[in-house]
Amino acid sequence: MEENSVPLPSKYRLGTKRNDMKKTTKTLMGVLILVSMMVTPTQARQWSLKDCIDYALQNNIQLQKTRINKLSAEEDVLQAQSALLPSLSASTNQNVAYRPWVASGMSTVANGYVQSSVDKVYYNGSYGVNANWTVWNGNQNRNTVKLNKLAEQQAELDSATTANSIQEQIAQLYVQILYSDEAIKVNRQSLETSKKNEERGKEMVNVGKMSKADLMQLTAQRAQDEYNIVAAESNLKNYKRQLKQLLQITDNEEFDVEIPTTTDAQALADIPAWSRSTTWHWPTAPKYRTRNSPSRAAS
Numbered sequence: 001m002e003e004n005s006v007p008l009p010s011k012y013r014l015g016t017k018r019n020d021m022k023k024t025t026k027t028l029m030g031v032l033i034l035v036s037m038m039v040t041p042t043q044a045r046q047w048s049l050k051d052c053i054d055y056a057l058q059n060n061i062q063l064q065k066t067r068i069n070k071l072s073a074e075e076d077v078l079q080a081q082s083a084l085l086p087s088l089s090a091s092t093n094q095n096v097a098y099r100p101w102v103a104s105g106m107s108t109v110a111n112g113y114v115q116s117s118v119d120k121v122y123y124n125g126s127y128g129v130n131a132n133w134t135v136w137n138g139n140q141n142r143n144t145v146k147l148n149k150l151a152e153q154q155a156e157l158d159s160a161t162t163a164n165s166i167q168e169q170i171a172q173l174y175v176q177i178l179y180s181d182e183a184i185k186v187n188r189q190s191l192e193t194s195k196k197n198e199e200r201g202k203e204m205v206n207v208g209k210m211s212k213a214d215l216m217q218l219t220a221q222r223a224q225d226e227y228n229i230v231a232a233e234s235n236l237k238n239y240k241r242q243l244k245q246l247l248q249i250t251d252n253e254e255f256d257v258e259i260p261t262t263t264d265a266q267a268l269a270d271i272p273a274w275s276r277s278t279t280w281h282w283p284t285a286p287k288y289r290t291r292n293s294p295s296r297a298a299s
Contacts, residue, residue: 046258052170056247060166066159073152080145086133097122166246173243177257180236187228194222 047055057063098121134141201218204210244255 046256048258049174052247053167056166056170057163063162066162070155070159073155077148077152080148083141089130091128093126095124169246173239176239180232180239181259183232184229187225187232191225194225198222
């Protein structure tokens with residue numbers, strides 16, 4: 001028997017198309033959500049020398065300890081100075097008592113009438129003022145002030161010395177990173193030259209114009225240049241790790257250093273002349289002179 005297919009009404013066909021479109025839309029939305037949830041790799045922050053120094057001066061734990069010691073020394077000076085001033089203290093004491101069942105009271109006669117009253121609440125208070133001033137105790141308080149001021153100056157010098165040491169270490173590591181990056185570029189150029197010389201040597205060996213011993217020297221030079229690149233890359237990573245450790249960055253973010261762009265004109269520029277009369281002044285380091293050192297006037 002033959003089965004005749006009955007065509008569906010137009011409204012059913014439209015409903016089927018709409019359902020297919022809804023399924024397609026849901027699928028596309030799911031794909032977009034998955035794409036948006038995927039973690040895209042972010043570029044590492046480029047740290048300049050100024051960024052490294054500013055970050056270290058604000059977040060270095062050792063430097064913060066020296067600053068706290070300096071603040072503590074300043075508080076010690078203020079406390080020692082306060083011992084030179086008189087002290088004044090006041091005290092007060094208040095007492096209120098309530099007695100609901102009083103056996104006797106007080107009676108008074110006024111205008112021929114007897115008036116009696118009973119006090120159930122009793123109040124009393126005391127006040128006192130105490131003043132103290134150490135006039136002289138063997139000059140101990142003044143010597144304590146001088147000692148604490150010297151401790152404050154020492155804490156300030158320690159903080160400045162720590163800050164200068166951190167800046168010096170950052171500058172040294174930063175220069176080493178720049179040198180290693182430049183060494184990688186130079187070694188890569190040298191490797192390209194070595195590869196070309198090796199290929200040229202193989203062709204000359206094939207035509208009999210070069211011995212295999214000379215070719216082995218060219219091959220060894222190419223291998224040495226490859227090793228130099230690997231060593232320079234290892235040094236670069238090591239210096240970056242040391243700089244990140246010095247900055248005390250504990251997160252797992254990628255750490256990279258900003259490589260400044262230079263030109264041939266900057267490299268060929270004249271070095272400024274250095275004068276012997278140039279003196280360096282450290283504002284945080286006072287000048288000390290020993291007792292036996294001769295003065296300039298005597299010389």
